[in-house]
Amino acid sequence: MSGKVDMKVVMLGQAACGKTSLVERFIYNRFNTNYQTTIGAAFGARNMAVQGKQICVGLWDTAGSERYEAMSRIYYRDAKAAVICYDITNAESADRAKFWVSEVQKHEEDCKIYLCGTKLDLAMDKPQERQVDFHDLSDYAEEVGAKVIETSSKTGNNVEKLFNCVVEDFAVTNADVMATLENSTITLHNNKKKKGCC
Template sequence: MSGSKIDLKVVLLGKSYAGKTSLVERFIHGRFSGDVVPYQNTIGAAFGAKKIVIGKTPVVLGIWDTAGSERYEAMSRIYYRGAKAAIVCYDLADGTSFDRAKFWINELQQNEEACKVYLCGTKKDIIDTNRSAREVDYHTTTDYADEISADIFETSSKSGENIEELFAKIAEDYLAKQAELKRTKGSTDSIKVGPEMQKGSSCCPR
């Protein structure tokens, strides 16, 4: 697999104002415009892509940033179809956003079982500055992540904390899954070929 290009579809889901767009902006463009540009709701979905290299393998991440408003729910379902990874965002300073994150995870479990979930707590810089601002308990989220077999990251789009690590983990997991599928397929092919070869040799007299 070394040297081959892999395209990986990633979808971001979560409540409005949960920091999804800022997360993508920081990862793809290395910038944070939250303090400069007034917030604008995403309508439908926005797309961006970035290539990263894991080991010697380039991975192109195609990232769909979906609208968080409930009126766009049906549209968001269109964008998460076929996604290999979902970053489900919640605002660490907004307890209701974690409830919304659970809603989207339930959606994925029902409709996209093969999509791996990554829980992402956003706006960690706010919590670091003022611990009393935290409304989503860390232990609650980690227990939930264990329950649904998800990875969890607490990030800051303002400082960039844990954002590169999040996307690198997504790419690493995907490559590991592809390698596992390749090994499994190879083993299955060997099992299928074995009896045929034995049958063929037994019917050929010496």
């Protein structure tokens, strides 16, 4: 992988809502039940294929604790996309996600927002544990010009779909960047062209 990041993506959301697990599943295709709390921010990157090009996606996984709030602003500066996570079994985390939406829109107007519901496997195994209604979040996302998708880092469900959507949207709105990229030799899972991927 080259050292140059073509697309900066920031991960935001309440502490313990599943940001680090999502990054681990996306970059390394693995799941660990024993994550340490992120201090400040952690960085990871992965090459993806989009429109026949190879793009290096850099992810900044930020700390969710409120005491790191000001620090998080440093990491979403100049980000092309923000994946704002919430735990679908924790209503408070959805409220916190809405806070981050307003923060990003206030400071980075050109940053595209993706609301990511995490821990879908828990809600599927025990529907009574769901605290965040998908349709309510979809209505909110429509109001703020965001997209919403529910994922499970444990099973991998919808993780590729989420990030495929992120890079495809980036490719459409950043033709100048895409023109400078090398042709891709990487095949992406589930990278079929489709409308409304999120």
